[in-house]
Amino acid sequence: MEIQKIKVLMVGQPNVGKSSLINAIxxxxxxxxxxxGVTVEKMEVVTRYCDESGCCEYEIDIVDLPGAYSLxxxxxxxxxxxxxxxxxEYDLIxxxxxxxxxxxxxxxxxELMELGKKMIVVLNMIDEAxxxxxxxxxxxxSKILAVPVxxxxxxxxxxxxxxxxxxxxxxxxxxxxxxxxxxxxxxxEIEKLVKFFQEKGYKSDIPYRHLAIRLLKEDTQIYKKMHxxxxxxxxxxxxxxxxxHIYLHTGKKNISEIFxxxxxAFAKGAKMEVIAxxxxxxxxxxxxxxNLLINKYLGIPIFLFLMWGxxxxxxxxxxxxxxxxxxxxxYLAEETKALLGEGELASLISDGIIGGVGAVVLFLPxxxxxxxxxxxxxxTGYMARVAFLLDGFFHKFGLHGKSFxxxxxxxxxxxxxxxxxxxxxxxxxRMITLFILGFMSCSARIPIYVLFAGAFFATKDAGNILFLIxxxxxxxxxxxxxxLRVFVFxxxxxxxxxEMPKYRMPSLKLIYHVVYGQAKDYLSKAGTFIxxxxxxxxxxSNYPKQPNIESRYNQLITQTQDKNRQDQLRAExxxxxxxxxxxxxxxxxxxxxxxxxxxxxKLGVALETGLAAKEVVVSTLGVLYSLGEEVTEDSxxxxxxxxxxxxxxxxxxxxxxxxxxxxxxASMAVFVREAGGWRYLGYLFIMTTSVAWILSFITYNLTRxxx
Amino acid sequence: MLLTDLDIGKEAIITAIExxxxxxxxxxxxxxxxxxxxxxxxxxxxxxxIEIDVDGTLIALRKDEADKIEVSEVK
Numbered sequence: 001m002e003i004q005k006i007k008v009l010m011v012g013q014p015n016v017g018k019s020s021l022i023n024a025i026x027x028x029x030x031x032x033x034x035x036x037g038v039t040v041e042k043m044e045v046v047t048r049y050c051d052e053s054g055c056c057e058y059e060i061d062i063v064d065l066p067g068a069y070s071l072x073x074x075x076x077x078x079x080x081x082x083x084x085x086x087x088x089e090y091d092l093i094x095x096x097x098x099x100x101x102x103x104x105x106x107x108x109x110x111e112l113m114e115l116g117k118k119m120i121v122v123l124n125m126i127d128e129a130x131x132x133x134x135x136x137x138x139x140x141x142s143k144i145l146a147v148p149v150x151x152x153x154x155x156x157x158x159x160x161x162x163x164x165x166x167x168x169x170x171x172x173x174x175x176x177x178x179x180x181x182x183x184x185x186x187x188x189e190i191e192k193l194v195k196f197f198q199e200k201g202y203k204s205d206i207p208y209r210h211l212a213i214r215l216l217k218e219d220t221q222i223y224k225k226m227h228x229x230x231x232x233x234x235x236x237x238x239x240x241x242x243x244x245h246i247y248l249h250t251g252k253k254n255i256s257e258i259f260x261x262x263x264x265a266f267a268k269g270a271k272m273e274v275i276a277x278x279x280x281x282x283x284x285x286x287x288x289x290x291n292l293l294i295n296k297y298l299g300i301p302i303f304l305f306l307m308w309g310x311x312x313x314x315x316x317x318x319x320x321x322x323x324x325x326x327x328x329x330x331y332l333a334e335e336t337k338a339l340l341g342e343g344e345l346a347s348l349i350s351d352g353i354i355g356g357v358g359a360v361v362l363f364l365p366x367x368x369x370x371x372x373x374x375x376x377x378x379x380t381g382y383m384a385r386v387a388f389l390l391d392g393f394f395h396k397f398g399l400h401g402k403s404f405x406x407x408x409x410x411x412x413x414x415x416x417x418x419x420x421x422x423x424x425x426x427x428x429x430r431m432i433t434l435f436i437l438g439f440m441s442c443s444a445r446i447p448i449y450v451l452f453a454g455a456f457f458a459t460k461d462a463g464n465i466l467f468l469i470x471x472x473x474x475x476x477x478x479x480x481x482x483x484l485r486v487f488v489f490x491x492x493x494x495x496x497x498x499e500m501p502k503y504r505m506p507s508l509k510l511i512y513h514v515v516y517g518q519a520k521d522y523l524s525k526a527g528t529f530i531x532x533x534x535x536x537x538x539x540x541s542n543y544p545k546q547p548n549i550e551s552r553y554n555q556l557i558t559q560t561q562d563k564n565r566q567d568q569l570r571a572e573x574x575x576x577x578x579x580x581x582x583x584x585x586x587x588x589x590x591x592x593x594x595x596x597x598x599x600x601x602k603l604g605v606a607l608e609t610g611l612a613a614k615e616v617v618v619s620t621l622g623v624l625y626s627l628g629e630e631v632t633e634d635s636x637x638x639x640x641x642x643x644x645x646x647x648x649x650x651x652x653x654x655x656x657x658x659x660x661x662x663x664x665x666a667s668m669a670v671f672v673r674e675a676g677g678w679r680y681l682g683y684l685f686i687m688t689t690s691v692a693w694i695l696s697f698i699t700y701n702l703t704r705x706x707x
Numbered sequence: 708m709l710l711t712d713l714d715i716g717k718e719a720i721i722t723a724i725e726x727x728x729x730x731x732x733x734x735x736x737x738x739x740x741x742x743x744x745x746x747x748x749x750x751x752x753x754x755x756x757i758e759i760d761v762d763g764t765l766i767a768l769r770k771d772e773a774d775k776i777e778v779s780e781v782k
Contacts, residue, residue, distance in 0.1 A: 069737065074736075104761075107735070107738070260732065264738075264740050290748070294749055296752055388751060388756050388758060391767075392751055392753055392756055395755065493771070495730050495771070496767065498766065
C-alpha cells in the first residue's frame with residue numbers, strides 16, 4: 001500500500017512544552033534541543049492508522065516552529081513563524097497550548113484560526129493543570145473552536161496516541177470548520193462578504209469566511225493576491241463600506257486593535273466556559289522561590305554565586321576524567337610509534353593527529369558540565385529571572401535584559417549564542433549583542449586558560465582564575481556595549497516585556513538531548529576539523545626538510561661524548577629546523593606585529609592558527625614547544641616548557657589576547673548571516689583584534705613594571 | 708495612577724494603555740489589556756524592572772513600559 005505524507009506545523013507560544021511534546025511523539029528519536037528556540041526543526045514519524053475503509057500507512061513530517069506569543073512580527077522568531085505559516089505548503093497546524101495559561105494561549109489560537117488552515121488544538125501539560133486544580137472541559141472547547149481539542153502530557157504520554165489519530169482524521173477533511181465568533185457587527189459584515197463570494201462563485205483555497213475575515217483585517221498578503229483579480233473592482237466598495245461600519249460601531253479607527261479586542265473577548269469567553277478552577281497550589285511554589293531568587297538584595301549575589309559555582313565545578317569535577325583521557329591518548333601515541341617505527345608517517349599520526357585531536361577531546365568533560373549547567377538554567381525558568389534582575393544594570397550599558405540569554409549561551413559556544421540573539425527585537429540591541437558576544441569566553445578557550453593557569457598559578461587557584469577570566473571578559477563586553485551604543489548603534493530602545501515562566505523541574509530527557517547534542521557536535525568537530533588542522537600544523541612545522549642543517553648537527557652530536565652537550569645540540573637542531581619550516585617563516589613574518597606584546601613568533605603562530613578554532617591554539621603550542629614529544633597540553637612537559645620559556649607578563653598578555661580576539665571560523669560564518677553582511681565581519685575583526693592588541697599591550701607593560 | 712506607582716502586593720484594574728501600536732500589541736498578546744486585573748509581585752533594585760501577575764502569568768516590565776499603563780487600585 002502506498003504511504004501518504006502529511007506535513008504538520010507545530011505552533012505555540014514559548015514555554016508551552018513543544019520540544020518535550022515532540023520528544024514524546026518521536027519516542028526519543030534523537031532530537032537536538034534548540035537554544036532559545038530559534039531554529040526551525042523537522043522530524044518524521046511513521047504511523048499506521050486504521051478505520052472502516054481499511055488500514056493505511058502515513059508518514060507524518062512535523063515541523064517545529066519557533067515559539068511566538070502572537071503573529072505580529074514583534075521578534076525575529078515571530079517573524080520566522082509567521083512567514084512559514086503564510087508562505088509554506090503544509091496540511092495542518094497543531095497549535096500547542098499551555099493548559100495552565102489557557103486564556104493567554106487562546107489569543108494565539110484565535111490568530112491561527114483566522115489563517116483558515118486545518119487545525120488541531122493540543123492542551124499540553126494537562127497533568128500540571130490538574131495538579132494545580134484546573135479542570136478543562138475539552139469537549140466543550142472543541143465545540144467552541146470547531147476544531148479537535150486533545151489533552152496531552154509529554155510527561156505521562158497521555159493523549160499522544162489520540163493526537164496521532166487526530167492528525168490523520170483532520171488530514172482527511174477537505175476544509176476547516178474552525179470558527180471564532182465575533183461581535184455581531186463584525187459577523188454581519190463577514191456574512192455580507194461571504195454572500196458576495198458565493199454569488200460570484202469565487203475560487204478560493206481557504207473558506208470564504210476566512211477570506212472575508214482576512215480582508216477585514218487588512219491582511220497585506222491577501223490584498224496583494226486579490227487586487228490583480230477582476231473581482232477586486234466590485235469587492236473594494238463593499239470592503240470600504242464594511243470597514244466604515246466597523247469603525248462606527250467601535251469608535252476606533254485601528255483595525256488591528258479592534259481585532260485584538262475581539263480575540264481577547266473570545267479567549268476570555270472560551271476560558272470562562274470550559275474551565276473550572278478548584279484551588280491554585282503550584283503558583284504559590286513559584287512565588288516562594290521567586291521571593292528568594294529575585295529578592296531585591298539577595299537576587300544578584302545568589303546569581304553570582306551560582307555562576308561561580310558552575311565555573312568551579314567545570315574545572316574541578318571536569319579535571320577528574322581528564323587524567324584518564326590524557327593517559328589514553330598518550331598510550332595511543334606511544335603504541336602508534338611502537339607499531340610504525342620512527343618514520344615520518346608515525347610522526348604525522350602520533351605527534352600531529354593523535355596529539356592534536358587528543359588535546360581537544362581532553363576537554364570534553366569540562367564542556368559537558370558547562371553545557372549541562374546552561375541547559376539547567378534555561379529549562380528551569382531561571383534565565384528569565386536573571387534577565388529581570390539584570391535589565392536595570394544592562395540597560396545602563398545600552399544592552400537589553402534579554403541579551404543575557406545569548407550572553408550566557410556564549411560561555412558555552414558562540415555559534416548558538418549568535419543565533420539566540422534573534423529573541424531581541426530592535427536592530428541596534430541585536431547588533432550590539434552580536435558584536436560583544438565574542439567577549440564571553442566560549443568553552444573552546446578553556447583549554448588555553450587551563451594550560452596557562454596551570455603553568456603559572458597554583459592548582460587550587462585555577463578555578464578562581466578561570467572565574468576571574470570570565471568576569472573580566474563579561475565586564476569588558478559591557479564596556480564595549482556602552483561604547484557601541486553611544487557611538488555606533490544609537491537606535492531606539494526596545495521595550496522590555498517578558499514572560500517569567502513557572503519554575504519547572506527540568507525534564508531529564510530534554511537536558512540529556514541538549515547536552516548529548518552539544519557533546520556530539522564537539523566530538524565530531526574534533527574528529528574532522530581539528531584533525532585536519534592538526535595534520536596541517538604538523539606539516540607546516542616539519543617541512544620543508546633541511547638536510548644540510550640536519551647532517552651538520554648530527555655530525556656534531558656523534559663527535560661529542562658529553563651527554564649534556566648532546567641534548568643541548570639536539571634541542572638547538574629542532575629549534576633551528578622549526579625556524580626554517582613554513583610555520584616558522586609565517587611566524588617570523590608576523591613577529592613584528594606581536595613583538596610589542598612580548599610574544600615570540602611561536603605564540604604569534606599559535607594565535608594565528610587559533611583563528612580557525614581556539615582548540616587549535618593549544619595543539620599548535622604543543623607542536624611548537626615540544627616537537628617530537630607526546631603532545632597533550634595537560635601533560636606536565638608542555639606546562640613546564642611554557643613556564644621555562646615565558647615570563648608571567650607574557651603569559652598574562654597572551655591570556656588577554658585570547659579572551660578578546662575573534663572566536664573561530666564557524667562563528668564568523670554564523671556572524672555574517674546573523675548580522676546581515678560581510679562588512680560587519682570586517683568591523684568585528686578589526687574591533688576585536690585592535691582591542692585584543694591594545695589590552696595585551698597594557699597588560700604586558702603593566703605587569704612587567706609591577707611584578 | 709500609573710502601574711509604576713503601585714506597591715508590591717497591591718491589585719489594580721488597567722484603565723488605559725498609552726503606548727505606540729507595536730508595544731500595545733505586544734502587551735495585548737500577554738493579556739495586558741484594559742479592564743483586566745493585575746497584581747504587582749516584585750520590584751528589582753531601583754524599580755528598574757517590575758514583575759506583575761496577569762491572569763496567572765508572571766510578566767516582567769521595564770519602568771518605561773510600566774509608565775505607559777494607567778491603573779486604578781482595587782482596595
